[in-house]
Amino acid sequence: MFGLGxxxxxxxxxxxxxxxxxxxxxxxxxxxxxxxLFEFNFHTGExxxxxxxxxxxxxxxxxxxxKKTRVNPHCQYIGFLxxxxxxxxxxxxxxxxxx
Numbered sequence: 001m002f003g004l005g006x007x008x009x010x011x012x013x014x015x016x017x018x019x020x021x022x023x024x025x026x027x028x029x030x031x032x033x034x035x036x037l038f039e040f041n042f043h044t045g046e047x048x049x050x051x052x053x054x055x056x057x058x059x060x061x062x063x064x065x066x067k068k069t070r071v072n073p074h075c076q077y078i079g080f081l082x083x084x085x086x087x088x089x090x091x092x093x094x095x096x097x098x099x
Contacts, residue, residue, distance in 0.1 A: 026071055031079035038086050043074045045098040047086060050077055 031037055039050040050069045057064050069077065080086035087097045 029077070029079070035079040035081055037069065037077055037079050038083070039072065040076050040078060040086075040090065040095070040097075041072070041074055042076065042095070045096045047083070047090070047097050 037050040037052065038047055040047050053068045053070070055066050055068070057066065071077075078086070080089065090097050
C-alpha cells in the first residue's frame with residue numbers, strides 16, 4: 001500500500017551485479033625472450049597457449065602497442081620455452097597435465 005516490503009526488480013539486481021564485476025587489472029609480467037605464455041588450469045590439468053590481444057593507440061608522440069591476456073578462473077599463467085618444457089616442469093612440481 002505504501003510501498004513497504006516491495007521487492008527489487010530482478011533485472012536491476014542483475015545489472016548491478018554485472019557492473020560490480022567489471023575488468024580489474026591483475027598485474028603484469030615480463031616473459032624472457034623466446035618464451036611463450038602458457039595457461040595452466042589447476043582443476044582440469046589442461047595446458048594451452050594463452051590468448052593474447054594486441055591493441056595499438058596512436059598518440060602525438062607516435063603509436064604505442066599494448067598486449068593483454070584474458071584471465072580465466074582457476075588458471076595460472078607461466079612463461080616457458082615450449083610445451084614440452086612446460087609439461088616437464090609442471091610434472092616435476094607434482095601437477096598432472098592432461099595431453
